[in-house]
Amino acid sequence: MTTGAEPSPDDTDGDLRAGGGRTTPFGSPGARDTARVERARKLAARRGGLLPLNRLAELAAQLLGVESAQVSVVADEQTVMGGAGVASQTVGVRTAAADSLCTVTVEAGAPVLVPDTTLDPRVRDLPAVTSGAIGSYLGVPLRAGDHVVGALCVFGREPRAWSDDDVALLQQLTGPAMTELELAALETSYEEDRVLWQLAVDAAGVGAFDWDLATGALRWDERLLALFGHDRTTFGGTIQAFEECVHPDDRARVGAALQEAIETCGEYEAEYRVVRPDGRLRWVAARGHAVTGEDGSAVRVVGAAYDTTAVREGEARVGRILEAMPTAFFQLDPEWRFTYANPEARLLLGGIGTDVVGHDIWELFPAARGTEFERHYRGSVASGEPSSFEAYYPPPLDDWYEVRCWPAPDGLSVYFLGITERRRAQELLARRARRAALLAEATKALTDTLDEEEAVGRLTKLLVPALGDWCVVTLVDGTLPDDLLSERSWRRRLRDVGWWADDPALRPLVERYAQLRVPALTDESLVVQALVSSAPVVVPEGAADRIASILQPGEATDICRRLAPSAAVVIPLRGRGRVAGLMSVFRGEGRETFTEEDIEVLADVAERAGLALDNASLYAGQRELAEGLQRSLLTAPPEPDHLEVVVRYEPAAEAAQVGGDWYDAFLQPDGATTLVIGDVIGHDTAAAAAMGQVRTLLRGIAVTTEEGPAAVLRRVDAAMTTLQVDTMATAVVARLEQTPQERAEGVTRLRWSNAGHPPPVVVVPTEDGGMTSRLLWADAANPMLGLLTGIPGDEEPRDDSVVVLPRGSTLLLYTDGLVERRGHVLDEGLEQLREVLTDLARQDLPLQELSDQLLHRMLPGWTEDDVAIVAVRLHPEDRPRPPTAGRGKVPTGVAPPPAVTPPAGGGPAASSGGPA
Secondary structure, three states, X not given: OOOOOOOOHHHOOXXXXXXXXXXXXXXXXXXXXXXXXXXXXXXXXXXXXXHHHHHHHHHHHHHHXXXXXXXXXXXXXXXXXXXEHHHHXXXXXXXXXXXXXXXXXXXXXXXXXXXXXXXXXXXXXXXXXHOOOOOEEEEEEEEEOOEEEEEEEEXXXXXXXXXXXXXXXXXXXXXXXXXXXXXXXXXXXXHHHHHHHHHHHHHHOOXXXXXXXXXXXXXXXXXXXXXXXXXXXXXXXXXXXXXXXXOHHHHHHHHHHHHHHHHHOOEEEEEEXXXXXXXXXXXXXXXXXXXXXXXXXXXXXXXXEEEXXXXXXHHHHHHHHHHHOOOEEEEEOOOOEEEEEOHHHHHHOHHHOOOOOOXXXXXXXXXXXXXXXXXXXXXXXXXXXXXXXXXXXXXXXXXXXXXXXXXXXXXXXXXXXXXXXXXXXXXXXXXXXXXXXXXXXXXXXXXXXXXXXXXXHHHHHHHOOOOOOEEEEEEEOOOOOOOHHHOOOHHHHEEEEEEEEOOHHHHHHHHHHHHHHHHHEOOOOHHHHHHHXXXXXEEOOOHHHHHHHOEOOOHHHHHHHXXXXXXXEEEEEEOOOOEEEEEEEEEOOOOOOOXXXXXXXXXXXXHHHHHHHHHHHHHHHHHHHHHHHHHHOOOOOXXXXXXXXXXXXXXXXXXXXXXXXXXXXXXXXOOOEEEEEEEEOOOOHHHHHHHHHHHHHHHHHHHHHOOOHHXXXXXXXXXXXXXXXXXOEEEEEEEEEOOHHHHHHOEEEEEEEEEOOOOOEEEEEOOOOOEEEEEOOOOOOEXXXXXXXXXXXXXXXXXXXEEEEEOOOEEEEEOHHHOOOOOOOHHHHHHHHHHHHHHHHHOOOOHHHHHHHHHHHHOOOOOOOOEEEEEEEEOOOOOOOOOOOOOOOOOOOOOOOOOOOOOOOOOOOOOOOOOO
């Protein structure tokens, strides 16, 4: 066998040294079977390979799960007649037989199995092996009578063990392969005969005629004149002149055909003999049709004629070949009657108990009406194009067929092959592939989430409609006792938390049934049986009556009868040492009951689901503990009169993990609102503890000093240095300030300082009623907390930035978990955040809903980092703030700062410039 990766014959010494001292393709020198080689040469005569053999090679590769397959004919050279994978590059290529692995198969005359080509002395020194192109090989011989003429093989780059089933499957494909080779050889031989005929046609021409019925003038073109042996001077140009050219024995028949076409304004078709002026006799086929005039009667007949002499003379020889062909072939006339069926066709169609020739196909085979057979047969005749298809015919034939049909002047020719065994192999492979795909999808869907309810929801969509028409999934709380029924309150341990139905009309009923089922369960119910036995419980038929009989009377029983399941399966979902739940799958009337294969697939899905639900349960408990600890360190936001503050905290997906993200929002004695967002480096209890320290320091300093954000951060630096708080953190401290004049103008000043944290985002209304957003980059880059000492005399600068915001603006502070993803650029996350926040603000959502939607759209299903956000909405219009118990009235205005520094270029408008 030669592949695209093999050296050319010129690169080898032509000596096949594959072990055992073999020096020629077939035994000792001079011992080649001349008849075998001649037969192989005829089968390889078609240049460029055969397309059907390419498809057969693709099928072989697919069925055996290998990279490549090849059909080779081996004479004194190897010719690749069909290939798939690597072999597709060499289809039609002829190479030295001595370099081919298929030569080993031909010489052996039996299947050759090579799991590892580098270890097999028969082939290890062949170029395709030494080059690494072939690591494993399986070939079976192709036989033409008593001769082995080639091989059908599959191969791959890696070693592989071959089974008896692999050999059997490949051997089943040798029949179709030889059929294609024999048919191609037949067509090649037939084409050689047609060449002579075509040369005659080209010499004489295929010409057109036009007979004017009103004037009687008959016009022939130059080709038709040459075909009849005349020229313009010798042909009379009348219908009588034409009749004189026709053989006397055929004139009446030809005249009748013309007259019928004229009278019916229909088609004209005739094949007749012509006596040329030189006395030579030729066969001519003519076709035409009558053209109607304004009154609906024929006014002319037009058509064409061509020489069929070679065809007539070759028909007898073709008939002999068709009789000997080992592939079924038959021919139908224009009236759909069998005019010919070779012996193989008679054998395959013999189940009807009569000879088919002379009978109407639709009468002999009524089950073919309305099927692929009729559609393709009639379509091919109507279009004049060949057609191929696969279809099943019921008893008495009871077989699958691969069919090819092509129209001919005298009807339809049909070649067909029984492929039932091949179809069974394909269906088995497809079922296994569907099962593997379903299990892979189940594994991915159930392991991608650690939320029990989401996992159950995904499970129901996997079960329906693939394995059932509707289903109910039950969760089990805790570990059930060994003797379940000894616990009187066992029903309290069960919760039907998921359900689904393929038919939308049934979904409300299934949902109601799931709400009522557990209280209605009896000790004999299928659910109890599955829990006690820890094994599937199957009701193959009559499921509605069976289930209703073991439910307590009431609405649940009534709904069960309305749902009318015909078959049911209840399977435990086993976790680690306990039953985590149950899945109940039902099928309705009109669907087959559960097969053993269905039960096996359900059991596999249940095994994966049980582990997933057990993991989700363990994770939920650990995450609840961690989240509770984290939230205990955070406080609720204040409620100023001119703005709304909403906070959100989303812990990382990893269970029992606390982190350093925090938020804070509080009112200052001077009426300003201070906002803080921060992130201590780390994701453990130490980070959480450090976060608590830094947050407390910052909160206390900000409240007691009433200084601006930059000054507060400098004091936090100093406090961390003095108290030896050994940690680093990023943070943004912001103050929302408003003088009486600004309040009257409906604007608010935002003053902030950024210590190495992602920039805040602000969305402000535009004059045209829209929304625009900006990232608030600081005037200068300031380092993280914990990097500066903050000690007086050794202070490093921290800067404030200021922007003026109009009413209706939305401000967002957030931690990096909202915008950073592994494998993604931070700038992309920031741009996505800006676009999402702008879109949500345009929808005029309440701030609470906007915050929830923002997290939903920004965060993936599995988060690797904590996320904290502080969202602020400046009320569109001034409104009084309700009094707060336990606190005195907080003034709403503050004095303007001594000096305001506008943001560096590109930022929102400074305090002196109006809205951002």
